[in-house]
Amino acid sequence: MDGTIGNRGAAISIKGVSKRFSIAADRPASLKEAMLRRGRSSEQEFWALRDVSFDIPKGSFFGIIGHNGSGKSTLLRLCAGIHAPTTGSISVDGRVSALLELGSGFHPDLTGRENVFLNGAMLGLPKKQMASAIDEIAEFSGIGSFIDSPVKIYSSGMHVRLGFAIAVHVEPEILLVDEVLAVGDEEFQRKCFDHIYALRRKGTTIVLVSHDAGTMETLCDEVAWLDHGVLQQVGRPTPTIEAYLNRVNEQENERLSDEREAEIDQVASTIEVDDATRRGTGEIRITKVTFHEVDGTPRQSASSGDPLIVRLWYEAASRVRHPVFGIGLYHENGTHLSGPNNKLAGVEQPVIEPGSGFVDVEIDRLVLLPGLYFLTTGVYSADVLHCFDSWDRAHKMPVQPGSSSERYGMIELSTRWRTARSTS
Amino acid sequence: MTLLPKLAPNYGPLIVNFAQREMRARYKRSLLGWLWSLLNPLSTVLIYSLVFGVFLRTTPPVTSNGKAELFAIYLFTGLVVWNFFAAIVNGSMDWLVGVMDLRKKVFFPTETAILGGALSAAVQSAFEIFVLFLLMMGLGNLSWTFLLLPVVLLATGSFALGIGMFVAGMNARYRDIRYLVGIALSLQFFLVPIVYPIGLLDQPDLETYGLPAKQLVEWNPVSEFVQAAHDVVYFLEVPSPQRVLTMLAYAIISPTLGIMFFRRRSMAISEEL
Numbered sequence: 001m002d003g004t005i006g007n008r009g010a011a012i013s014i015k016g017v018s019k020r021f022s023i024a025a026d027r028p029a030s031l032k033e034a035m036l037r038r039g040r041s042s043e044q045e046f047w048a049l050r051d052v053s054f055d056i057p058k059g060s061f062f063g064i065i066g067h068n069g070s071g072k073s074t075l076l077r078l079c080a081g082i083h084a085p086t087t088g089s090i091s092v093d094g095r096v097s098a099l100l101e102l103g104s105g106f107h108p109d110l111t112g113r114e115n116v117f118l119n120g121a122m123l124g125l126p127k128k129q130m131a132s133a134i135d136e137i138a139e140f141s142g143i144g145s146f147i148d149s150p151v152k153i154y155s156s157g158m159h160v161r162l163g164f165a166i167a168v169h170v171e172p173e174i175l176l177v178d179e180v181l182a183v184g185d186e187e188f189q190r191k192c193f194d195h196i197y198a199l200r201r202k203g204t205t206i207v208l209v210s211h212d213a214g215t216m217e218t219l220c221d222e223v224a225w226l227d228h229g230v231l232q233q234v235g236r237p238t239p240t241i242e243a244y245l246n247r248v249n250e251q252e253n254e255r256l257s258d259e260r261e262a263e264i265d266q267v268a269s270t271i272e273v274d275d276a277t278r279r280g281t282g283e284i285r286i287t288k289v290t291f292h293e294v295d296g297t298p299r300q301s302a303s304s305g306d307p308l309i310v311r312l313w314y315e316a317a318s319r320v321r322h323p324v325f326g327i328g329l330y331h332e333n334g335t336h337l338s339g340p341n342n343k344l345a346g347v348e349q350p351v352i353e354p355g356s357g358f359v360d361v362e363i364d365r366l367v368l369l370p371g372l373y374f375l376t377t378g379v380y381s382a383d384v385l386h387c388f389d390s391w392d393r394a395h396k397m398p399v400q401p402g403s404s405s406e407r408y409g410m411i412e413l414s415t416r417w418r419t420a421r422s423t424s
Numbered sequence: 425m426t427l428l429p430k431l432a433p434n435y436g437p438l439i440v441n442f443a444q445r446e447m448r449a450r451y452k453r454s455l456l457g458w459l460w461s462l463l464n465p466l467s468t469v470l471i472y473s474l475v476f477g478v479f480l481r482t483t484p485p486v487t488s489n490g491k492a493e494l495f496a497i498y499l500f501t502g503l504v505v506w507n508f509f510a511a512i513v514n515g516s517m518d519w520l521v522g523v524m525d526l527r528k529k530v531f532f533p534t535e536t537a538i539l540g541g542a543l544s545a546a547v548q549s550a551f552e553i554f555v556l557f558l559l560m561m562g563l564g565n566l567s568w569t570f571l572l573l574p575v576v577l578l579a580t581g582s583f584a585l586g587i588g589m590f591v592a593g594m595n596a597r598y599r600d601i602r603y604l605v606g607i608a609l610s611l612q613f614f615l616v617p618i619v620y621p622i623g624l625l626d627q628p629d630l631e632t633y634g635l636p637a638k639q640l641v642e643w644n645p646v647s648e649f650v651q652a653a654h655d656v657v658y659f660l661e662v663p664s665p666q667r668v669l670t671m672l673a674y675a676i677i678s679p680t681l682g683i684m685f686f687r688r689r690s691m692a693i694s695e696e697l
Contacts (some may be wrong), residue, residue, distance in 0.1 A: 021695070081531030084691035098530065105530035110445075121438035122532040 010055035010093065011174050011205035012079055017088035019049040019074055019229075048074040049229040051088070056207060056222075058093070061200055063220035063237065064209045065244055071229035072209045076100065076176050079207065094173030094205065095123060099163055108152035112143060112162055115151055119166045133169045140191070141165035161188060168195050174205045179212075213241045280389035284316040284323055284352060286377040289395040294362075302397055304370050305404025305412060310361040310397075312377055320352045324384050325359045328376030329368075330393050331410050337368070343384060367412040369404065373397040435536050442540025446519070447547060461551045465507065469500045476619045485621045485658075497559060498658055502618035504552045505653045508577055509584045509646055510609055511545040516588030517595040517602050520693070524596075527694050534690050535683065538592060542585055549577055556657065567660040573653060576663075579675040580649040586678025589686040596693040616646045617654075645674050 022045055049071045056062045066072045077083050078090055080098040105122065106115045116137055120130035138147045141161040146154065154162070167175065175196075200206055210216055216223055217237050224234040225244045232247075233240045291299050292309040302308045312325055326341030340361070342349060349359070374393035380386060406412045451457045476482045477495035484498040519541035520534060527534055553573060560566045595601035617624075624630070625638040632638075641647055648670050655663040663671075 082528065083695060096531070100529060105526060107445075107526060117437075118441055119530070121435070121441045122526075122530050124434050124438070126434065127437045 009058055010091075011058040011060075012056040012093070012207070013091045014055070014075070014079075015053050015089050015091075017049055017052045017075070017078065017085040017090060018047060019071070019078060019083065020086040021046045021048055047229055049078075049085075049226075052226070052229070052231045053088075054224055054231060054234045056205060058205055059200075059203045060205060060221045061219055062205070062207045063216040063223040064207065064226060065211060065213065065216050065223055065241065066226035067211055067248065069228070070226040072211075072226050073100075073178055074229075075226065076178050076207065076209045079174075080176050092174065095170075096174045096176060097123060097167045097170050097172030098176040098178075099167045100176070100178045106151045106159065106163070109150055111150055112138075112147040112154070115162070116147075116166055120170060123170055123172075125170060130170075137162070137165045137169050140169065140195075142188075157185075157188075164192055168192075168199060172199075172204060174207065175199060176207045176209075178209045213245055217241050277392040277394060278390070280379070280387045283318050283388050284314055284320045284379050285389040286312050286314050286325075286379060286391065287356075288313045289375055289377060289397075291397070292360075300398075302366050302368070302399045303402030304366060304368060304399050304406075306366060306402040308363045308366045310363065310375070312359045312361065313356065314352075314358065314379065315356045316352050316354050318354055320379075320388065322349050322382040323352060323388060324380045324382065325349065325361075326378045326380065327361060328378070328393075329397075330374045330376065332372040332374065335410065337373075337410065341378075341380075341384075348382075366399065366402070367404075367414070368399045369406060369408070369410055369412060370399050370401045371410065373399055435533060438532060438536045439540045439543060442519070442523070442537050443543035443547070446515075446541050446544035450544070461548055462555060465500070465503060465552050465555065468503060469496050472496075472499050472503075472619055482620050482624070485623060494563070497563065497565075498621070498654070499619060500552075500556060500559070501653050501657045502616070502650045504549060504556060504573075505577065505580050505650045506613065506616065506618055506646070507552065508545055508549045509580050509649070510613075511548065512542050512581060512584035512588045513591060513605065513609065515541045515545060516585075516592040517605070520592040520596060524694070534693065535589065535686055538585065538588055538686075542581060542588070546577075546581060553577070560657065565658070565660065569656040569660050569662060572656040572662070576649060576652045576656060576671070579652075579671045580646075582675040583645060583649070583671075583678045586680070586682030589679070589682035593686045593689040593693065596689070612644070612646065615640050615644050616650050617641060618650060622647075622651065645678075648674065 052071075052075065064072045064075060074083070076098070077100065078085055079092060080096055080100065081092070082098075082100075105119055107118060110118060113134060116134055117127060117130050120127070120133075134147075138144070141158070141164070143154070143158050143162055146158060151159070151162075167177075177196075196206060208216070208219065220237045222235065223237040223240040225232045225240050227247065233243050290311045290313070291302055292311055293299055294307050294309065296309070310327065312327070314325075324341050324343045326339065326343075328336065329338040330336055342359070373396075375395040375397050376390070376392050377395065378390040379388040380390075381388065404412045451460055454460060456463065473494075473496040476499070477484075482495060484495045516538045519537045523534060523537040526532075556573075557566075557570065560570065591601055591605050595605075622641065625641060630637075648667055652663045652667055652671060655661050655667070
């Protein structure tokens, strides 16, 4: 036995444990269904734990950490004997008391006192021992005369307090705790921790499951880290928790950058928003809008005070003679800021043959201040009387801080400021 | 390293706890409460006596003291055994389902619920034995063999527990089992010499329509227990060694197989119910 703390052996030894749950929403509940379904396996499987092995040394304060769905609570349930592992084995040396969830193990119709005896009996304790502990339990939980009322009328706080009081007063050799310490008022929490420390001094093995890195690091002698049912690391708390937190940060960053990419995709391509915002006969259409540096490098947003190229990608279904391309610029609050087109700028487009291409709109200096803007795109006939395509505010244009030093309002007014001159 | 807990926990208190709960729940909110434990069997005896003794004129065998009178006494003797048997077989399914919510949150061996329920059924039987004792005393048909009745019931209970664990384990998976058991028990009741003397099947003019009626009754395990009760209470004699051995075999084999099946299923049961 290679117990890490002392040489006292393992309180709980987990060997190659896997746990499969069948997602039993449509498990056959009657013989008829079972017969009808024979041969067709409709049960979906879910592996909560995969090949987990480690020892929990006797007398240690052991933490199991992981995000939601990592299998940590399942593992604790297996240790408590509530479920059996699908493969592998768990050997437990000592009497286990478990605090798994709110009011765990209470029968709602029985009184608090009866439940105390029931819980003791479920742990295999003689009635006499529970009888001598009952006053202490009532006192510790602070539920007073409610001890003789049915548990179903208890508040959730009373549930937890009584549950905790029982769990720690049955003198367990191994105490399993699943995040319930987070419940209850501060005073009760402090009382709980005091009691847990006292148990620990007496040599009780304590296994705590949590995703709270801070608590785990201060309390535990050893920590196991689970991720998606697979054991990642087990050992001293600081390095294990650090590794766990690093993974959490990594994932958070990935998630953020995924979100950002998704947003950028929206910026760079035409979103099929609402057809009500689009009109025109469709001989030529603007399919997407992209933003570029002066040298043509694509960029995901515009920056305030810097040059920008807005590229309008078109697809012509038929030959179009000298169309007029235009954009409308809107602030996100709906204010129409500007509406340039190539005709107004004195540029004539050539005859456009069927196919695709783009038109660049070069802006020497973007006078928009940081914020979110929307672009309307449009293509009209040479006389601007017929609309081929107009798509109202279908393209996002985020403007980020750039070389502009201005901060207030929507646009930069190129201003020169003089120093004060006295007139008196 | 020890693989098992050093001391097996003593689940006696838990069994008693479950038994108390069952008994308390049985006559909760009833005015007569425990009196029903006596009134129920008595009313059954009256009804069956009326039907079989008066309308159908079934003749009971002669008692040991030579007074072949009350069919009710013969009937009641058999009913005490039957009630105990049926209560355990039927109850096991409910007792198991009743503790499943608890079992999902705390570990304890689920067979304790069935044992606790059986214990509560045994208490009910004790009432009935007491009533039977008073009746027999009043009739003067009493001997030391009456003391063997609890032993016969113990064997009956043991046999019933094996079947109870089997059906409870099956019922956890398929709730049809409850109904099948209900049907099987109603049939079984008439395949056991409770409402008729076993000698009825020896009548030469008995028309069985090709059914092995006699074999179904004679080879029926429950018949052995019921007849043993008739032996010790009604005829006031010690059952034959053959009958004693048969009962012993039933009382050992049934719970052994039952608990084996139940233990193998019990972990899966906690995820199914």
